[in-house]
Amino acid sequence: MEAKKGRYGLYGGQYIPETLVPAVQEVEQAYEACKNDPAFQAELKDLMENYAGRPSLLYYAEKMTKDLGGAKIYLKREDLNHTGSHKINNVLGQVLLAKKMGKKRVIAETGAGQHGVATATAAALMGLECEIFMGKEDTDRQVLNCYRMELLGAKVHPVTSGTMTLKDAVNETMREWASRMDDTLYVLGSVMGPHPFPMIVRDFQKIIGEEIKEQLMEKEGKLPDAVIACVGGGSNAMGSFYEFIPDTGVRLIGCEAAGLGVDNPKNAATIANGSVGIFHGMKSLFCQDEYGQIAPVYSISAGLDYPGIGPEHANLNETGRAQYVPITDEEAVEAFEYLSRTEGIIPAIESAHAVAYAKKIAPEFEKDQIIVVTISGRGDKDVAAIARYRGVEIFD
Amino acid sequence: MSRISKAFENKKAFIAFVTGGDPDIETTEALIPQMAAAGADLIEIGIPFSDPIAEGVVIQAADERALKAGTTTDKLFDMVKRVRGKVDVPLVFMTYVNPVYTYGTERFAKRCAECGIDGIIVPDVPFEEKEEVNGACEAAGIELISMIAPTSRERIDMIARQAKGFLYCVSSLGVTGVRSKITTNIKEMIDHVKKASDIPCAIGFGIATPEQAHEMASVSDGAIVGSAIVRLIAQNGKNCIDPVCQYVREMKAAVASA
Structure with missing residues (x-):
């Protein structure tokens, strides 16, 4: 690579x-x-193993699968790690x-x-x-x-x-x-x-994808058809994707934060809106103006609120090996609520961006196809912000 | 001999830095010839950047002011071109690699040469990445100024041997900004350079008082002052020319007597 x-x-x-x-x-x-x-x-x-609690579960989201009526959906539960994220x-x-x-x-x-x-x-x-x-x-x-x-x-x-x-x-x-x-x-x-x-x-995170492969082999005896993860800088996505890069039949999909929409200045969708630049030590894609001033970006998710993306993602995008899609605040919040109610799992608002895209595309898949969604973290930290988004003022 | 080399010919150089467009382009445009007349041997013009990771709070704030005032790379090029008609002092752009790369590195270097910029300093392009900009600089006939830091140690030889114009010697760890005391063994650093190359060495980061400038220039070929000047500009706004020139005269005298 x-x-x-x-x-x-x-x-x-x-x-x-x-x-x-x-x-x-x-x-x-x-x-x-x-x-x-x-x-x-x-x-x-x-x-x-003995402190973080690995391996994390690969959970078959049966209700979500039935509800969406397409691909079989598995959730890689990084939210269950000690400290609540990958x-x-x-x-x-x-x-x-x-x-x-x-x-x-x-x-x-x-x-x-x-x-x-x-x-x-x-x-x-x-x-x-x-x-x-x-x-x-x-x-x-x-x-x-x-x-x-x-x-x-x-x-x-x-x-x-x-x-x-x-x-x-x-x-x-x-x-x-x-x-x-x-x-x-x-x-x-x-x-x-x-x-x-x-x-x-990447090396310390690639265990996510390695476990997905092993656990899915055990449960289903085959590779997934798609792996979906949210992308800010891109560590949980890189960790989820890396093991599958040589398996070209596995679609790799990164979900970036589109904030109020890719056409609204208030977004953080680097792949959709960024251009090549050199910043924070790396040549990669950045949200910036014509003079190379880094753009003030926005997302409801503080963890995806970053104007750049890791260089290996920029390359996976360029070579077409991975695909990157923008997800808005509204779509992410809906997915946050959906997963909470459907599976009893409150995902981090970051991870909810990946859930949102899985919801969109799962119905287009055949019933024997498999999508793995990485739940990079748990959503307890986001509850107050989501309440605010829905107009409910609570103290956190 | 390049304008930059001439700045060090038979004398110690006083190098003054201003952030371009702080508080506005007109003030910078008026300030440059006045600083040259007050004794600045070389003037660095900072192209403001949204995220200046090598700068302390004083220059960070100047960059913010300049950007808020609508400063762009093109406006600074135009300003420099007008100033170049009036002064012969060497002018160097100091900026980060992203504004250069995004402008188009070759286009940027060519534009520098056309407008009368003699060199560029790009603190986030270290020796190992210098081909990112050096080829374009050479083709355009401007000099890419290299930097060494207190951490450079055995790296000094290779950096000094390929350095052009002058070598920017960073006095201290950390970011730009006034320091009460410079604790690095500067003499040892400069001696190391001189064994590898006869490139002029100017010391920057943390120099604010005439005493410090004198002390630094006495072990090197010149002193670079940024934050202390930028602070005067912050305090005086458009009326900064007199206080800045007064300061430049004092600092120049301190450097010249070293």
């Missing part, structure tokens, strides 16, 4: 200030060593890596707070200091997750620069890392940023 180191076709690379280059190269070397170290892999496997897969890997590198402190950006909570959790477990950067807009939207991070011993910095959302949180975490890298690792939360992060995060 990678044409040259850290590249996915045209995309990827290592566009970072000189100050950070040695730090990023140190991560690269340490990761290569750990990747091939059976002791590291055994320790990670133990954490995944983010734990990556942070257990990266925080363990930080520890092996002799780092004493980890820093991370977060959007919805899921990656922040996961990082704070792993840092608490492994005895590292932890500081989280989160856009002020998001600390307001996700008060509970902020308190949760503090409970876990992390310090949360509300970011007031720029648009005060996820991209600004990434900016601020990069600035912090450039000022202190000797004892600190930046635990990036998605398949984005400078090489090696898109590769490291």
Whole structure:
């Protein structure tokens, strides 16, 4: 897949200030060593199984299947992981890596707070200091997750620069890392940023797709016809897709946040509306204006509210191996409510974007075909926001 | 000899930075010739960017002001072209790779040359990625300025050997902005460069006082000041020309006596 180191076709690379280059190269070397170290892999496997609760369930959504009247629908239940989302897969890997590198402190950006909570959790477990950067807009939207991070011993910095959302949180975490890298690792939360992060995060998340394949083989004796996941930076989607890339019969579908609609300026649909640029360390697709100013994006979902996408996704889109579709706030909220009522599963509003697309296309499939939808996280954190969206004021 | 090289000929250079279009294009346009007259040997013009990850809060705020005032890359090119008719001081654009790439790297470099820009500084293009912009710069006849940082260590040799114009030596970890004290062993860093290359070295990040500028210029070939100037512009708005020029004169004197 990678044409040259850290590249996915045209995309990827290592566009970072000189100050950070040695730090990023140190991560690269340490990761290569750990990747091939059976002791590291055994320790990670133990954490995944005995701390995070893997493997996560592959659940047959029978009521949803009957209701939609098409493909058989399975849900990959990343929401059941410890901390409530797929983010734990990556942070257990990266925080363990930080520890092996002799780092004493980890820093991370977060959007919805899921990656922040996961990082704070792993840092608490492994005895590292932890500081989280989160856009002020998001600390307001996700008060509970902020308190949760503090409970876990992390310090949360509300970011007031720029648009005060996820991209600004990434900016601020990069600035912090450039000022202190000797004892600190930046635990990036998605398949984005400078090489090696898109590769490291994918490697730690690809367990999702590996489990899907194995579990579905056991239950159905065949591959799925489609795998659907939501995409912000794209870590749960990359994790779900990666194992299936060589299986060209499996459709890979990423659902991006269209906010109020792809034709409305208030959206975060990078593939639909973005163009090639270089930002946050990578060449990829970004929502931006003709002069390369990064656009202020919007989605009801703080976790998908990002103006870019991981470079490997940009390449999967370009080669046509994966397909990316925009889902609006309204469609996502409807899917959020639908899955809650139909299956008794409250998905994260991010994951609800994937559910929404599954609802749309399942009826077009034959009854013996299979769609797997990754439920990347649980929706408890979103309940107050969805209530607000429906005009109900509750305190969170 | 390029204009940039001349700025370092037989003297220590004082390099002044302003964010283009802060508080508006007219002020920047008036400021550049005045700063040159006040003694700036080279002027860096920042093309404002929405997400300047190498900048501290002072320049971040300047970028926001400039963008809000409607500054675009094209308006800055036009402004530079007008200014170039009046002054011979070397002018360098400082910006991030995305505004360059999105403009079309070759088109950007050509436009720089046409308007009288002598070089560009792109802090998020490190040595390993420099082909992204360097070919276009060479073809257009402008210089891509390289940077080294306190973390560069053994990387200094390869960077210095290929550096053009001058080498931008980042004094401290972190982002741009005034610092009360610069703790890096700058002399050691510069000595390392000089073993690899005779490229002029100018030190930037954190320099605000004449004492700091003097100290930095005494171990190198020049001092770069950004945030301290931008702060004066923030405080004085359109009336910034006199206070900025007064400051430039003081800083130039401190650098020249080093």
